Amino acid sequence: xxxxxxxxxxxxxxxxxxxxxxxxxxxxxxxxxxxxxxxxxxxxxxxxxxxxxxxxxxxxxxxxxxxxxxxxxxxxxxxxxxxxxxxxxxxxxxxxxxxxxxxxxxxxxxxxxxxxxxxxxxxxxxxxxxxxxxxxxxxxxxxxxxxxxxxxxxxxxxxxxxxxxxxxxxxxxxxxxxxxxxxxxxxxxxxxxxxxxxxxxxxxxxxxxxxxxxxxxxxxxxxxxxxxxxxxxxx
Amino acid sequence: xxxxxxxxxxxxxxxxxxxxxxxxxxxxxxxxxxxxxxxxxxxxxxxxxxxxxxxxxxxxxxxxxxxxxxxxxxxxxxxxxxxxxxxxxxxxxxxxxxxxxxxxxxxxxxxxxxxxxxxxxxxxxxxxxxxxxxxxxxxxxxxxxxxxxxxxxxxxxxxxxxxxxxxxxxxxxxxxxxxxxxxxxxxxxxxxxxxxxxxxxxxxxxxxxxxxxxxxxxxxxxxxxxxxxxxxxxxxxxxxxxxxxxxxxxxxxxxxxxxxxxxxxxxxxxxxxxxxxxxxxxxxxx
Ligand SMILES: Nc1ncnc2c1ncn2[C@@H]1O[C@H](COP(=O)(O)OP(=O)(O)OP(=O)(O)O)[C@@H](O)[C@H]1O
Ligand SMILES: [Mg+2]
Numbered sequence: 001x002x003x004x005x006x007x008x009x010x011x012x013x014x015x016x017x018x019x020x021x022x023x024x025x026x027x028x029x030x031x032x033x034x035x036x037x038x039x040x041x042x043x044x045x046x047x048x049x050x051x052x053x054x055x056x057x058x059x060x061x062x063x064x065x066x067x068x069x070x071x072x073x074x075x076x077x078x079x080x081x082x083x084x085x086x087x088x089x090x091x092x093x094x095x096x097x098x099x100x101x102x103x104x105x106x107x108x109x110x111x112x113x114x115x116x117x118x119x120x121x122x123x124x125x126x127x128x129x130x131x132x133x134x135x136x137x138x139x140x141x142x143x144x145x146x147x148x149x150x151x152x153x154x155x156x157x158x159x160x161x162x163x164x165x166x167x168x169x170x171x172x173x174x175x176x177x178x179x180x181x182x183x184x185x186x187x188x189x190x191x192x193x194x195x196x197x198x199x200x201x202x203x204x205x206x207x208x209x210x211x212x213x214x215x216x217x218x219x220x221x222x223x224x225x226x227x228x229x230x231x232x233x234x235x
Numbered sequence: 236x237x238x239x240x241x242x243x244x245x246x247x248x249x250x251x252x253x254x255x256x257x258x259x260x261x262x263x264x265x266x267x268x269x270x271x272x273x274x275x276x277x278x279x280x281x282x283x284x285x286x287x288x289x290x291x292x293x294x295x296x297x298x299x300x301x302x303x304x305x306x307x308x309x310x311x312x313x314x315x316x317x318x319x320x321x322x323x324x325x326x327x328x329x330x331x332x333x334x335x336x337x338x339x340x341x342x343x344x345x346x347x348x349x350x351x352x353x354x355x356x357x358x359x360x361x362x363x364x365x366x367x368x369x370x371x372x373x374x375x376x377x378x379x380x381x382x383x384x385x386x387x388x389x390x391x392x393x394x395x396x397x398x399x400x401x402x403x404x405x406x407x408x409x410x411x412x413x414x415x416x417x418x419x420x421x422x423x424x425x426x427x428x429x430x431x432x433x434x435x436x437x438x439x440x441x442x443x444x445x446x447x448x449x450x451x452x453x454x455x456x457x458x459x460x461x462x463x464x465x466x467x468x469x470x471x472x473x474x475x476x477x478x479x480x481x482x483x484x485x486x487x488x489x490x491x492x493x494x495x496x497x498x499x500x501x502x503x504x505x506x507x508x509x510x511x512x513x514x515x516x517x518x519x520x521x
Binding site: 048049050069070071073074075079080082086088089090091095098099100102103106146150 | 396399400402403406407409410411412413414415416417418
């Protein structure tokens with residue numbers, strides 16, 4: 001589904017990720033973990049077309065999308081719940097969802113919205129509320145919901161659990177598992193390694209822009225020390 | 236009665252300010268550029284209004300030509316003057332904009348002559364009574380026109396998908412793009428709409444003064460800057476209220492303060508007074 005080959009990315013003269021290769025099969029959950037500044041967000045934002053690709057290639061659904069403009073990547077089926085959520089704060093929940101589905105035909109909007117609101121009933125109660133005034137948990141649900149409105153084949157979520165109460169984290173991970181059942185491929189970035197391992201099929205540990213361990217999440221679950229060793233204190 | 240008359244006069248003036256300032260605030264919200272040359276489109280709109288009306292006898296036709304023509308001109312200014320400078324600090328575009336405005340004024344002088352143009356048979360000059368106060372038809376038209384045009388814009392911005400996309404682009408262009416918004420198109424549309432509104436204001440002002448002259452954009456240009464600062468830079472609703480408030484304050488001010496404060500100075504006295512109390516403008520967020 002998604003294949004990175006020797007991906008390099010960064011900001012001008014600065015390179016944040018130095019040659020990352022990975023492959024995510026259709027319908028799997030892939031977790032990207034690592035300490036602060038490891039390059040997780042840079043990787044995700046490069047896949048979304050928002051950070052400069054400095055080398056290597058990205059292919060999606062059998063097609064090279066390395067040079068595709070960001071707005072065509074969402075049409076191709078890649079949607080993003082970014083770090084910091086970046087909701088359209090002045091807009092209502094409803095309008096944020098509308099924006100999420102902007103790349104799809106208008107006729108599809110109502111149906112997608114039903115699906116998102118069924119996944120996150122909390123958003124339904126707040127549908128006319130200004131998104132900037134939602135709680136942190138509600139904002140994360142909306143960020144994921146907004147991305148789902150694009151009817152993605154690949155959903156990328158950066159910092160799923162950061163700053164959220166355990167109960168809300170449960171809601172988000174339940175949703176993630178539901179989405180997987182529906183066949184959506186998911187790329188997660190997560191600080192909370194335990195949580196990520198519990199749902200993921202594969203894991204990659206990034207350190208200073210390089211992959212230091214990659215393998216099946218099942219192996220990592222069996223031997224918790226394995227990943228901790230690579231994460232150091234960050235895990 | 237005098238108070239009501241002053242209020243109406245102020246709202247007429249405020250409507251014109253609003254039609255000009257809306258375009259500025261749209262551009263500022265989108266690009267963080269102070270689009271000084273916007274007032275040049277206001278002036279050119281006035282010229283087209285007078286020329287077409289004199290040639291055809293139809294004011295409606297004049298508006299129908301001036302508004303889309305200036306809309307397209309606005310897009311051309313964005314593409315040739317601002318787009319190449321987007322990566323630069325904002326003052327670079329500001330300087331380009333001031334240069335463009337000066338160039339436009341000089342071109343008007345060269346092309347249309349230094350003394351200005353008038354309507355041969357100025358339309359809409361008959362008086363209409365509103366609750367005992369007499370207004371010129373043209374003044375009434377200014378208010379009605381502003382309500383219709385800005386109401387239409389508010390509908391577009393608030394209730395349509397493209398309007399929602401435009402507001403999203405103002406908030407976070409990268410995220411808007413990530414969800415499929417064509418940013419270049421949003422910019423074109425905003426320049427088109429803002430410039431067309433400025434053109435309508437130019438035609439109306441030409442009607443009220445029965446005169447268009449090369450520098451008629453100068454005073455509105457700096458007043459519109461004051462208005463968008465008061466309105467909270469980029470905030471449409473704030474800009475509208477600030478425009479109407481300034482019109483009304485000027486109207487009362489010329490009667491009660493006119494002996495020692497020039498009409499055009501009132502705008503800035505008001506601006507300074509507001510900014511001392513609310514540095515973010517009347518409606519801006521802190
Ligand atoms: N806009 C930017 N301009 C320049 N450098 C940046 C920018 N964003 C990130 N970096 C640098 O790129 C490197 C990787 O950052 P990135 O945000 O991808 O890390 P991360 O793994 O997401 O970290 P965190 O867990 O803190 O979110 C860091 O050294 C960071 O300082
Ligand atoms: Mg990050």
